[in-house]
Amino acid sequence: MKIGRRISIKQYSPLKGTPSEGFIMRYQKLIKDVVIPYQYDVLCDKAEGAEKSHVVQNFINAAAALKGEDVGDGFYGMVFQDSDAAKWLEAVGFSLALFPDKKLEETADSLIDIIAAAQDEDGYLNTYFTIKDRDKRWKNLLEGHELYCSGHFMEAAVAYFDGTGKDKLLNVMLKNVEHIYKHFITEKHEGYPGHPEVELALLKMYRATGEKKCLELAEHFINVRGVPVEGGDGNFYKKEAAQRDWTVWGNNAEDSYYQQSFAPVREQSDAVGHSVRAVYLYTGMADLAAETDDKELLTACERLWSSITDKRMYVTGGIGSTGIGESFTVDYDLPNDTAYAETCASCGLMFFASAMLSQNPDSRFGDIMEKAFYNTVLAGMQLDGKRFFYVNPLEVIPGISGIAATHWHDKPQRPEWFACACCPPNVARTVASFGTYAYGEGENTAYCHLYAAGETEFSFGMKLRCETDFPHGFTVKYTVLEGSGTLAVRVPNWSVNTSVKLENSEISAEMKQGYAYIKVTAGDVVNIDLDGSARFVYSSSKAAENTGCAAVQRGALVYCFEGVDNGGDVLSLSLDDNAEITSGGTVPELGGVETLKVKGYRTSETDSLYTFEKPKKIPETLTAVPYYTWGNRGENQMRVWMPC
């Protein structure tokens, strides 16, 4: 057994309908009640106002094409359009585990039937190539996203099996694995996914089914990535591009940084290229390292983790600084207003963190997982679950953001469903499966990486109940309902004073790598008092944009200043970081979140663009709200880092 293996969704159940159901549960209900139904309507082109999706119709057309019917120009959408259905099914699988729902399950079963019918007899599954041109299958790994879509269906299959016990999709994907295995291993076709994803998915399949080919394939794709090939100047994608006379959208085969193929993965050190591809790859690498006890691979993962979190990450857990290629850039290049910080990339950062935790329960991984979730991932979704951000800037100025050529991607308000619909279902599946990130298990050890109200059954026989209002509340109560073992609770880096106490006992927890370890048995209660003080955060001056500034954080939540709470204009504000941060009451429109008040100043308006006259600073009390709630009250200015 691995040191800290993730639990499966079926091991976790929420505290439904109790007063202590908690924060995450409310989000999970939103996913179930709003997001999943809406996204299904989108897939079926029934959602009003949403861009055409055509996802379901693509599968129907692919099935018809396989029967020899002429479906003409029957594919619509991005080359990876299929994955929308997969991510929706995955979210449904997780959601059904939490909230059994016969009607939803029937709907999902029907979709699985439609998908299964679109699988080629040789196991191949992809509507784009099935409809457009079967002869082009596997000939454009750079752009084709076939392995990416397969990966998402594998994840969906495992989640749906866990959530419902039904294995139809799992069998479809095992057949798909056979096909992929035959093509890439048996027939020794060169190449590896342009967009990593199948690696981590194959490892999920392996853990769910024990099918060794899944492990072997994951290992293969990870091991060949970036290894020089014969021809194409050693670059596989360049070689591949030279062998075809068509392209999907003109990707540059020579940009080996974009898809992390510039070197064998074990030699990579800097997190580069398309940020979602990067963290999906690193997650697969970390998962594989755990499965195969590959120390060299783990060392590479540690380096890449450090590259991201020590030098290339926003204080909100956002990653990928630039919209150009949706990419990482270079160390300390973290612009706030032109940030890309894609929602999906922060989901992926959580995946990576979770994979690292599964072999090394160190709080630094959990700290970042928590940061990414409670700030960027949650910010990706409107509080009502109806609109989504792809891009999560740390500063927004209406009139510039979303308008200037350099800021086109930084929208001041969440848009509706996009043509490229990666982020909304990614948020949905991540929220729905929160329990699997929150809890892990090792030998007789129950790991609590994140605070999530609910009941968890660990494989070694312990059943644990967790009650908390985190991230807004700062007490966490664990009750051991059954069994015994060691409870290992992460003590977060923001909690300067933390008390971990076994009720009615003098025994104190043992600290190791930021985790409090305590032996427990049925009936035991462990109370955690976290430090809920609001604090100023400072940035290394190497991150030039933040120099002279501070941000505000309370618990896991990074705060921001919005115009609506601050007289319409936050650009003229500055903080007094010697003053105390106090509580400022709640905002009903933001779900009752607590605001923070900070003393500061408003700089008087200058008479011209530049002036020699020192502007006056007028004392003013500033109001901050949690970053994840920004942009929910109309278009207005927003700033995380404030001059001080």
Place this chain on the structure above:
Amino acid sequence: MKIGRRISIKQYSPLKGTPSEGFIMRYQKLIKDVVIPYQYDVLCDKAEGAEKSHVVQNFINAAAALKGEDVGDGFYGMVFQDSDAAKWLEAVGFSLALFPDKKLEETADSLIDIIAAAQDEDGYLNTYFTIKDRDKRWKNLLEGHELYCSGHFMEAAVAYFDGTGKDKLLNVMLKNVEHIYKHFITEKHEGYPGHPEVELALLKMYRATGEKKCLELAEHFINVRGVPVEGGDGNFYKKEAAQRDWTVWGNNAEDSYYQQSFAPVREQSDAVGHSVRAVYLYTGMADLAAETDDKELLTACERLWSSITDKRMYVTGGIGSTGIGESFTVDYDLPNDTAYAETCASCGLMFFASAMLSQNPDSRFGDIMEKAFYNTVLAGMQLDGKRFFYVNPLEVIPGISGIAATHWHDKPQRPEWFACACCPPNVARTVASFGTYAYGEGENTAYCHLYAAGETEFSFGMKLRCETDFPHGFTVKYTVLEGSGTLAVRVPNWSVNTSVKLENSEISAEMKQGYAYIKVTAGDVVNIDLDGSARFVYSSSKAAENTGCAAVQRGALVYCFEGVDNGGDVLSLSLDDNAEITSGGTVPELGGVETLKVKGYRTSETDSLYTFEKPKKIPETLTAVPYYTWGNRGENQMRVWMPC
């Protein structure tokens, strides 16, 4: 006579070889001794290390092609490659006016012979189309740059005539004007220049020759710009693009902001699109307004001037915030580190200012002309005249600048000659003709817009001598050598306390629109004492990047902080803007410029990217150097706006 007509270069002579020859003269010598010879070598492909230019060979090949010889693929370079020769000749014309030089004149005469031989018998002059395909002439005004190149040759012709009295090139260009007139006026071909330039050049030709067709053509091009046409959805360029099946480099014909054709020019309010095109257009508009007393056009120019200088200009006089389309963006979008702020655009801003001054001697125009010149235009050239910046950021961080995808254009050091060689010759011609920006004349009035040591002969009979070490010295002495009239000297906005005194007299100057007017006669001496105090500059908080920051300025010179003077790292520095700015001695490697010292702090390095621990601030004295001298001592950090 216009209120404040620019003088011609032949009216101005420098104070050669005297101890008071002044700052500009040293630059003009550099242009003569280093830049002009080097640029000539480039034109002839004889400069070591420079990219291939082929300019002269293009003319030789075009002449051969006209004779029916097969020159094959005889054109090399950008579509506007010809203009490099034109800008060089223009600089030579100005330089010869200042420093007669028989050898240089012979070289230039030979080049003019080569150019003249490449003129088609119908007056057309452009090597790209003459060599590649005569049938494509005038069929791609969007991209073809034919009128742009003609414009530069017209400017060169006037400057060379002024500098040498030789009219061969002037006659070539008069013949070219006839051709353009026939095509666009007589034969009524639709369309106008994709890159404005010919408008302002035609007006120079008109003033030099009195040829009415020049005025008429300039007026025509300005009047038809942005006026809806029949077809092409009213967009001329779209209509034109639909009529051809070829392109030079795939310009988007629908982007009518890029080339300022989104509306008739009299209706334009915001400075938009490619910034060099914009200011060249506005210069032509202002010049035309002056010639034709067109109040409506002047009002549009005033609006555009205000759009630039009140909302879209860096404190250094740089304009055009983004490298995407080398363009203006939106109000107050003035990023320091990703700035484009092209050197050529600041040259163009000077041209626009000068044109505005020619009809309204208001110091706000002169203030900006001075700001643009002494900061961005001069920063464009290495102190040794051998390397040039196109892009003039206000913050540079080696490791990010010039490397990150968003910062590719912001080089930490001046590169050598570029393939697109617009900026170096633009700096050369602007510096060489500085006298014509510095002085203007109206009815019996000698306008001194900028402080430039030298002797100027005004048309109304006054001869004026100016002695000054400006911008490093702050006294200016005007001596009336001959004649009499009114001396009108601009009092700059940065000079809080200014004394303007007629020696041995009680008469005081009369102030009007920022100019000190004083009646003078032969033998009179007027002494100006400018305020040389260094001051902090503040920005409107609407310019988000500058909030919480101050810059330092002394006289016309904006200062910056470079790593080399500040322990290698300027990002961890902040200013105490309550402290006095003091003089800090001189830097020999920077031509002996005076540094400034400011009290401030160095923020201690944090232990991680983000921390709750307030970094310590250790008092330190900061050193600033004039912005125009930055990047002359190797690659290092640079910052203009400093937290305070």
